[in-house]
Structures are given as C-alpha cells and as structure tokens.
Amino acid sequence: MSPTRARVARLALRPTIGIDIGGTKVAAGVVDVDGQVIDRARRETPSKSKSAQVVEDTIADIVAELAGRHHVLAVGIGAAGFVDGTQSSVLFAPHLAWRNEPLRDAVRKRVGLPVVVDNDANAAAWAECRFGAAQGESHVVCVTLGTGIGGALVLDGVLHRGRFGVAGEFGHMVVVPGGHRCECGNRGCWEQYASGNALVREARELVVNGSPVGHRIAEACGGDYRRITGPMISDLAREGDPAAVELLEEVGHWLGTGLANLAAALDPGLFVIGGGVSDVGELMLAPATASLRRSLTGRGFRPEAGVVRAALGNEAGLIGAADLARRERLRRRDRAKLVTTRLLLPRRLNNQNSTRVNDNPEHASGTALTPGPSTRRLNGGRRRAGDIV
C-alpha cells in the first residue's frame, strides 16, 4: 500500500460526530465507520425565540464535549428544515430561528473541524441505506411519519436532494382534492391523512362525537379529547381495541395510497417507513401494503416494491449525518482519487434500468453509495452499500 493510500485508509477509520437537531432536543453521537454509535450527548433545543447564535453555541458545546473524548474526523449536522443545494445553509427551519442561516461555515469556524449540513430526513434515509433496513437496495424511498410526513430519496445509489435541495417533501402531495386544510395552506395533503396528527385528529373526532365504538379511547383520555396522543392509540391497538385498530388501518390505507403515487413516479424497490407512528409495525404496514397493491399503476403486471419499517429508530438522523460527514471529508482529502462516492451494490442492481449521463462517479450529482472491497466487522464480511474503498 502506498503511503498516500495508507494515510487515507487510516483517516477513514476515525469516527465522526453526527448531530440531529430536532424540535425539542439536539441529539449527538460519535459514530464509527460501521455506523455504530460509540458515545452520545444531548441538549435541549433552544426555543424559537432565541437567536441563531444560541443554537450555534449549543452545537459548538456538544461538539466540544464529544471531541474532547474522541479523535474525530468531521461533524455532520442533520436539521429539520430546508437545506440549500450546496449543503451549507439552512434556508428555513420550522422549529428554529434560522432563515438563510450559513450554518456550515459558522459551525466550522467555531469547532475547527470540517462540517456538513443536510436535511434530517436525508440523513436518516442515508443511514437506513448504509446500515439499516435498506442495505443492498439501490432505489429506496424513505417516508417518516411524525406530526407530518417527511421523506427522502435514494435512487440508483445516489441520495437525491433536488435542484434546490428541498426534494422529498412528500407530505404535501395532494391525495384528497378539497380535503382537510393543511398548515402549508393547501387542502388534502397526504400528511393530513397518513401522519401522527391525522391519527390523533380521527381519534378525537370519535370521542367528541360520543361514538360508542370509541369508549376505550374515551376512557384512556379521561373523557378529555385534548389528551389523546398517537402513542395512546397505538397502545390501545396493540391491546386489541377494535376502534384503535381501525384508526391505524385507516392511516395505513392512506399511507399505501400515497406510496402508490410515489411508486408510479419513482419506481423504487423498497419503501422504508420510519417515525413514531411506524412503531406499531404490521398494524399499520399490513393495511398500507394492501392499499399500495390496490392502487399501484399496472398492478399484476409489474414487480411490487417492498414496504418495511425503518431499522435504526430515532438515531438514524445522527448516524446518517455522521456518515455523510465522513464521506465528504474523505472525498476532499482524496487527491489521489482513492475514495469514490458510489454506493456498493450488487452489479445487477447497480446498472440495471438506468442510463447515466456520466459514468464517472466524481461527477454524479448528490452523494452516492460506493462499490468496492472492504473488511466488515459487524455483518459477517458481507459487502454493504456505501463502503468506502
């Protein structure tokens, strides 16, 4: 091995810090080359009323804590909000005071480490493709069911951020023209029917209308519909309450309807469903899969995409952000072109059904999972999407 290659190989083994900035907490972790979180730290998210500077202080503080304990290579930040196409600025964040915030450079100056910034859903999707439920799959659509619906796309092994960095906002596709009013101003958006908020709204309606089938839900919330939460309905469904099961079936039905639209547009091999509502598993995924089949364009005459639950839970965002930071860092270091940026996939998956504008991975738009040999510690030597070579 040449000295340059050996140096890059050593660098590639150093852990990176991933930070997930959510509405209520800032979760950070030190993540190794296999996607394992080896150390953690967390802080409260500063309130929206605080200046952008306060959020940067929080990030700098959490990086200082973790970098004091580990020799890290870089920092990746996943933020809820719109991140620009150059992954340097947060254009808008619903929970924070960021408006056109040049986060990457601001944090880099504060912490003295290379920094990358991405949308939290992109980071989580990347983690699922590299280390989670979508390993080995080249065309993946990730859908995160929280209060709304978030999403991200990995197509042909490449994380697609869109021309302006804001792709994957599936929650605002219209599935019911003239339907429920959405926060975005439109009516009938998907997230009004297939999110945690939709589940809670429907459950409240049952209780408010005094429906006899909703008696256990009414009991659980003590008769006060405002105390109904998503986890409350999920728990009741697991206990077998027919009304709660039906509510989840309805959310699952709408989930599948939207997935069929996405399948028509994007033809993925796999849908990965994450977020709090997906914790109920088959109670929602089975009706979603059935509904996807019923609505799928050309059903019966085409292969169907699988629907699976996300595997990495609420750490997916920080794991993905850390891995994206590693890749960007190594890409920049690699003057000798030793590190490519294409996903490692079985050959038949990687080159099937696609025509590349340019086969040189250096020119691929977006971050790609990379083919190449690598020693694997944790998955029995099996190659994995995105191995760095």
Ligand SMILES: [Zn+2]
């Ligand atoms: Zn909307």
